[in-house]
Amino acid sequence: MDKIKVGFLGFGNVGTGAYKILQETGNEISHREGFEIEVKKILVRDTNKKRDVQADESLFTDNIQDIINDPEISIVAEFMGGIDPAKQYILSALENKKTVVTANKELMARHWPELEKAAQNNGAGLYYEASVAGGIPVIKVMSESLQANKVYEVMGIINGTTNYILTKMSEEGRDFHDVLAEAQRLGYAEPDPTADIEGFDAMYKLSILSSIAFHAKVPIDNIYREGITKITAEDIAYGKELGYAIRLLAIAKKNGTDIQARVHPTFIPVSHPLAAVRESYNAVFIKGDAVGNLMLYGRGAGDLPTGSAIVSDIITACHQENNHRYTTFYNENKASWQVRFEDDWETEFFIRLTVKDKPGVLAKIAGILGKHEVSIASVIQKDHNKDVVPLIFVSHHAKEQSIKKALDDIGKDEDVLQIENVIRVER
Ligand SMILES: NC(=O)c1ccc[n+]([C@@H]2O[C@H](COP(=O)([O-])OP(=O)(O)OC[C@H]3O[C@@H](n4cnc5c(N)ncnc54)[C@H](OP(=O)(O)O)[C@@H]3O)[C@@H](O)[C@H]2O)c1
The missing domain is CATH 3.30.70.260 (ACT domain)
Structure with a gap:
């Protein structure tokens, strides 16, 4: 049986999640898919750190060259986060003809064109299911199961932290800062929560998601962004009286060649399917001309849900081998001349x-x-x-x-x- 050797960049939440899945389900996956997946090296910052998930000591390295220059490693899975040095490591891997699987939405949203060009030029694959909505397989559904459609609207709850905060504020009548502090204590919000509460995280994901949905690049500079910090218990109470629930929504709509893309707190009728999405769950509501309304719901983060997307991408990459799929649109960091971005929606x-x-x-x-x-x-x-x-x-x-x-x-x-x-x- 073929053995596919994978190099991990990172062994935090996502990395350990993917590793646990391969440990626990690896045999079944091999049996089903016809190849074995072996994690050959794991890059971390600190090789001496005590880790909750046990992996053989010999796997850990703090030297990227051990992965990039290993000819046996054909797939590099990145979940270290940030732009530098993740971008450089991914580019080096692609230049060495290794396929890359990543969970890094910020890197994808900011540098996708450069990464994709490097992948194409080297016949390597670039897979990023885990970068949008964690365990929800929305990229695959959008690009492989909805090709028959003109998708004209995508509306999603794609940030679990803000959904948790807004759910608690709504159900317990509490103040934003009080709930944020609790979310930080429970580990649902980062010590620096800016990326989540100011809507940056949702903006990165919307850029990736809507570009795939509309077959047209939606650069982050063309997305309106507003966070949830100004939402008060009074707003929510009056909204309830009017029959609304509040959510941080990532919204993208396409009408002919006009596109609008925005992330902001939004009131939706309590009867809307997205109003039923509570706490840290995510959901993406899609409208296509043939399929009609479609909603995907699930865990948008966490070690195993995100690990599920990573392992699935590794398996897909193995099957594609030298026939990887790339985006269907002109992938640049600026908007294509063929579309017009609206700001007066x-x-x-x-x-x-x-x-x-x-x-x-x-x-x-x-x-x-x-x-x-x-x-x-x-x-x-x-x-x-x-x-x-x-x-x-x-x-x-x-x-x-x-x-x-x-x-x-x-x-x-x-x-x-x-x-x-x-x-x-x-x-
Ligand atoms: N957490 C989630 O649920 C989730 C969901 C979807 C997407 N993502 C994305 O996945 C990525 C990782 O998130 P995470 O929560 O798993 O992060 P994390 O828990 O902070 O883990 C980061 C890992 O990367 C390693 N690392 C960081 N910088 C490094 C460097 N310069 N050189 C070598 N190793 C380095 C760290 O090493 P040490 O262990 O030695 O510190 C750690 O193992 C991010 O892009 C995030 O946006 C996360």
């Missing part, structure tokens, strides 16, 4: 204000919205028996720029004390 908006409690304020603000062609779908006005009251509007479909202009005027009104928040609504 239309959606519904939730607007929460604090205003002086006096007659006529509601009508005045409705007038300002109307002047900017924003019509109102619903209003919540609470009587707080104080001098100031909250006032909440939900608009019908309106243009992003119209809302911005209307809010500029509303902010200048003497009876408006504060524009508390503006949250987009999707259906």
